[in-house]
Amino acid sequence: MSPAAELLAQRRTVLLDFDGPVCAVFGVITDEAVADKLRTLLPGDIPADVATARDPFRVLRYAATLGVDIAAEVEAEFHHEEYRAVSDAPPTTGAFEVLRALDAIGHWVVIVSNNSKGAVRRFLHLHGLASTVAAISARSDADPDHLKPAPYLLLQAMRQLSVTADECVMVGDSVSDIEAAHAAATPAIAYANKPGKRERFQSHSPEAIIDTMTELLPQ
Structure with a gap:
């Protein structure tokens, strides 16, 4: 065994x-596309590692450093994109x-x-x-x-x-x-x-x- x-x-x-x-949650809608979408919700200058991150979780973790309201907005949009993505997830x-x-x-x-x-x-x-x-x-x-x-x-x-x-x-x-x-x-x-x-x-x-x-x- x-x-x-x-x-x-x-x-x-x-x-x-x-x-x-x-x-594969992001097998059709890519994680990079989701990260790009989440970045549009971030205010001000974005650190280089966040600006180029392919991983949406990296964007979410950065948003959490900006305060509760920004983090909640980014998380809600992330949920929306995941909910959409699983419809076609292989x-x-x-x-x-x-x-x-x-x-x-x-x-x-x-x-x-x-x-x-x-x-x-x-x-x-x-x-x-x-x-x-x-x-x-x-x-x-x-x-x-x-x-x-x-x-x-x-x-x-x-x-x-x-x-x-x-x-x-x-x-x-x-x-x-x-x-x-x-x-x-x-x-x-x-x-x-x-x-x-x-x-x-x-x-x-x-x-x-x-x-x-x-x-x-x-x-």
Whole structure:
């Protein structure tokens, strides 16, 4: 049995990242286009690293330094763009099969995502997957301290289901997912969905690394 399979056999609650493991949120509407849209809401001179950032989360984090009102405006527009994007977001190969299989054998899956809760919920409903997910713990405000790699969303997910860290495992496709899992005292399965990720992940010591989502199917 693989390390990932062993973790799933031992732990009933799967904390599952959304963008990557479930779908490519910005597979059609690009993250760079969203970052450009968010930048139009920023006042004054913008630091060079923010002005050229392709990642909309970088823009959101900068907006949070400008005050509550600006941050809320940027976050609301970000949510709008994500909500629009998930209508056409390409599903990850094997993800739907994994969600249905884990649900069928009695696992609880919680989507734990820096993307907005509304966008996650919309995607699941569009694809008839809402019933396979026990809860959603995702972005619901403009506070960047609530986003991974901070453990906030993972701990919130645990509270939602009244489970402890030793009953959970986190599955994600980024270093921030590994860091958030370890900060929440739960193991991480890292999904290496792009070349070079496996090597990058190894230095962060996830408990398992997978190359495809189908490796999470019950064995």
